[in-house]
Amino acid sequence: MARRARRTAAGTALGIAAILGIQSIANGAVFGSENSQARQPSVYSARGEEHGPVRTAVHKLALTDKGHGEAVLSQRTTDRFGLLGVSWTDPKAKIQGTIQARARNAETGEWTAWTDLTPYPGLMDGARPGARGSTEPLWVGASDGAEVRITDGARDGKLPAGLRLDLVDPGTDKSAGTSGKVSAEPAAFVQETPPTTPGPASTAPQPTIVSRAGWGADESISPEEPGYLPNGNTIRAAFVHHTADATPYDCSESAAIIRGIYTYHVKTNGWKDIGYNFLVDKCGTLFEGRKGGIDQPVYGAHTYGWNSQSTSVAFLGDYNKVSPSDASLVAASRLIAYKLGQYGVDPAGKATLTSGATQKNYFGTSYTLGQDYTFNAVSGHRDGYATECPGDLLYGQLGTIRNYASGTVQNLAITSLGGEATKAGSGYQTPGPATVNWSTSTQNNLIYKFEVLVDGQVATWGWGHVRSASITLSGYGDHTVAVRATHTSGKVTTSAPVTVTVPGPKTFKPVTPTRLMDTRSGLGVAKAKVGAGGEVVLQVTGNSVVPSSGVGAVVLNVTATNPTATSFVSVYPNGTDRTSASNLNFTAGKTIPNLVTVPVIDGKVRFYNHAGTVDLIADVTGYYATDASGSTHVSHGPLRLMDTRYGTGVRQGPVGAQDVVTLPVAGVQGVPASGVT
Template identity: 50%
Template sequence: MKRRAWLTLGAVVLGGGGIAGYAVASPSTDGAGGPAERPVKVYNLGLKAPETGERELPRTETKQFSLLGISWTGATKQLDGKAQVRTRSVDTGTWSSWQDLETDADPVEDADERAGARGASEPLWVGPSDGVEVQVVHEDGTTSAGLPSGLKVNLVDPGVTAAEADAATEPAAYAEDVTPSPTAPSPTATTPAGPASNVPEPPIVSRADWGADEDLSPDPSEYNTDVKAVFVHHTAGSNDYTCAESASIVRAIYAYHTAPAPNGNGWNDLGYNFLVDKCGTIFEGRKGGVDQPVLGAHTYGWNRESAGIAVIGEYTAAGASNAALTSVARIAAWKLGQYGVDPASTVQLKAGATQKNLAGTSFTSGTSYPFSAISGHRDGYATECPGNSLYGQLPTIRAWAAGPVQGLKVTSLTGATLSGSTYWTKGAITVKWSTTTPGSLISKFELLVDGNVVTTVPGTATSANTTLAAGSHKVAVRAVHQSGKTDEKSTTTALTVVADTTAPVFATTPKLTLRTGTVETAAVPVTLGWKATDAQALKQVNLTSPTTATFGPTITSSNRTAKSGAASTWSMTAYDVAGNTRTSSPAFTPLILQETSATKSGTWTSRSSSSYLGGKSYSSGTKNASLTWTFTGRSAAWVVSRASTSGQAYVYVDGTKVATVDLKSSTTKYRQAIWTKSWSSSAQHKIKIVVVGTSGRPTITTDGLVYVK
């Protein structure tokens, strides 16, 4: 962590203004470079009135502070004007741009009981700073006559707790953005446990854990009868804080509110019952027990029947994070749930003051008015709080807090294949889903099969597994809100999932047969044929050896080539849509029989050329000259050379004439499988070719016979 210098200043005297409340000795940094433990400090600087009629504080060097605000004499007085501040960063030494302070803070309701209590702006967190400049202008911009007296800027150094000092000595990787550990409140002899809620209590960081100096709030807590509504606020100030600073911010706001005047506002405690940072950490605010209906000071005129929740930061232009919204929804639902109030309901609140809200609605003290159970500060008082953007997010907070679960949808179904509108599986499936309602507000998810709950998982889960029995099923997911609410949208549309464990079959085992084409010793033209079927739905058939290919469910053949003289395994796997498989792996060997292996009759002439199989062939123009090959196999092809002068031949199979083949071709071709024959099984066969003696072109040239065994 970066070392930060602590300025050792005495009282800073301003011409015509106030002085610093005290001087502070210089705490040292510890040996690891982190800050040493030091207490919270609050002090003030007075504003002077220049000739312009404004109130201002020129650029002034100060002790270190991280939060500031302006205050004035008279706790019930309002500042009708604009207040702006600039600060100098301890880290960089640079001055910030002008920042507005929110001056429409609620007046103090018990001001007559708080001697010296002051009116004040909302505090502004600026981070470690050592200089300040302030200007305050009346709303007419010309005179200070309407500004309250005793204007001061209050500066707060939140100090460093022992726990924070210890954490700072850890390596940076472990100290970054660490929030205090939550602790559950416990009843005492004088503070019994509050009523049980109908939803779970979220984790809450106690006052002790964020470092509250209870000496600043000596008065006993006051309690309401119940809590009918919660008002949502923002603390204003910067959103650039880290979540590791959140406890310091809460501590600083507390000191700003409670430090004795004139250094602080002289109030009796934090105004808010709870505070939430942008990472979703919930802090205990006003003392008295988080499970009690503690009287707060957050929404003027409406504190007697409500609780206040403030989101740390400023949310006029930018909305609060989902983490913050989630925690506001959780704490609001829990607190309202203690008194049976539906967070989505409308409640009646009795006005404690005659006033108007930001929208101009008038309220008369003692009269009851309708409010949303989760309302914004501006709904009850004339203030911009909680900012336009956060105010626009209140419907989301209400929906999340009240339930039922929103935005539930199945995002994927793994272990199954979608075909049309039906999923197919071998049995084991994983269903995944998403919701717009955060998981911490969801009690559980139920996986339904045919309307029955088969698996239950926590509300933070996003998937569930099950294994289906064979057959067709309807699969859905149901979400149960922490309130127990469900509706028709809390259950997804059922998916049709068929569990199938029966593998496909090869009705026709893969077979290799010869086809016409050019014959090479390394590439004999063949046709691979098969037929796969499935009781449910065939997806595809894959050829995996001696090469690879994928075929659709209706394809039953493919033209390929095979190497002669070598046995090859033709392995095929059939897949159904459920993922079941069947593999068949027959082996076939194409062999070439040269013409010299045939039995001859009549006159034949041997020819030599590299264009012939084996370099040689036989030719004959003698009518009835013949060649006969005997082999054992399941498919055969006669291989010839062709030209424009080639003649015709008869083909006999096992003694029966089956074809007359014309070898004539407009172009010269060699090694042509011109005639083929296949059988259902392997057996011994005789193929005989006989020269027809065609007039004008009697000669035929044979290049052998190819067969498959």
């Protein structure tokens, strides 16, 4: 193929068409709007998956040969179509000059600019009966008029016989009846029979792909069985392509575009099937191309001279002047990682391919039939053939695709544990339940899944957008918690672990009441009243009555004296978030005590005063520690179980003189229903 740019009458360079494929994975993907430009739906817009064959049509208009190497199709009104291309009888014949076409928009009546059409190499899908030479197909959107002009650049030149313009109507709801599907007996359509032997497992997860049925492939037009790669059925590389368009498309039209290419490849070129293995639109939706099985090494017709050792993915659109979306780059990388991962090929590495033809590529590199050459494992169409495909701006993003397809999840770390887990030294402590939170600098759509590991085993998992998960630790003692992430490349990263302790049962140890804190004299804390919203922190372990380690909770008699306002005090473990629960309520001018049992995490407890100023006194009367006898203590809370103002736990309303309210405690808010002393 001549190395020349597609151009318009204004001299704007457009991209040359490409053929590339990525095999499909699931039949349940829905396509149509994500990242799509907002505009009115066209006649070729899809509402979602087609779920079955859609009838397409090819309108054929003969060109007038004017002699001296020139041919035309005069401007005329046509049946509706969405894709066009020029073809001729002899598939080996070449047109060295210029082939240009334009189309009239069926809704606005406006004509597109003249656009160059680049010829396909002859016999791309082998020597087949009825094969024709042709240009690449060009998507023009819903159109009802066309015009073509051809010149070989020489006055005495001779053009191939049988020149015609092929106009493809990719099918709509109207063309298929009210359901949008072809009405035919099931036997009229050849159903693909998947191979009995599954394809090799991949190192990367299989992405979601819209099936052929999903984009409405009419299997009756390509009834032949699929073909598979020779040479041990090994995929060594993936070639990236783009397709041609003369007008920007909406993602809701993707299925129609693919049906148009499919119909053109089969009915115009005479190929057995669509040439690309896979396709991807600008919204990042992947589509199954040539049939034969997503997990199989299907033999495509996409990169002349290299099809027998490779797979392909084609980006819908022209990428000489428009940059590919990140969504499409990510989707293509996921597909490539999966397909190359089936055969142990590193997407960032190299591949040795044997040339199937003597030719040159876009850069002038010569290839000889039967000789071996080194390629990037992810290459562009232009690396193997003399074409601009996949367009300058997409070709410049091949490094991004390689990085995405071979990358790892970066900077994965557990940021905190919440729920009932509290900070304890360099780790955490919990009675069992905990919420694990983590972060990473890798974008969500490049992460396949996260797994939370407890002592090396998967406790729970989530998709790539998840950043927290709840777990429950069982068994007393220390546990390791980590997060493992799987990149869409299949590579796994594990965060640094954190230690989470589930304290064992502890029994109560009474002590002679001993004063540990008095803000009036400065005992244990600073000498000063505790102000509104203020706190003091008391070291409760490592003194004459409470040991420095092994203490799970202390029992304190807390007294509020000299208060200047009605208020309350909350006593809670140091290093944890204070809840709304109060432990001691008092009024101005009154001295009020209360017995408090508070968990101990780092040897300290905190005292919070809500309003006014107050002196606080704390006397220890006992503590809980590991022991084989006595009543055990399990930290849980503090949580509010009763509030007569709101009817929490008991009936709502003040408790009158000589009145009694009974509060259920066992079986409430996580307290066991039995065995509680």
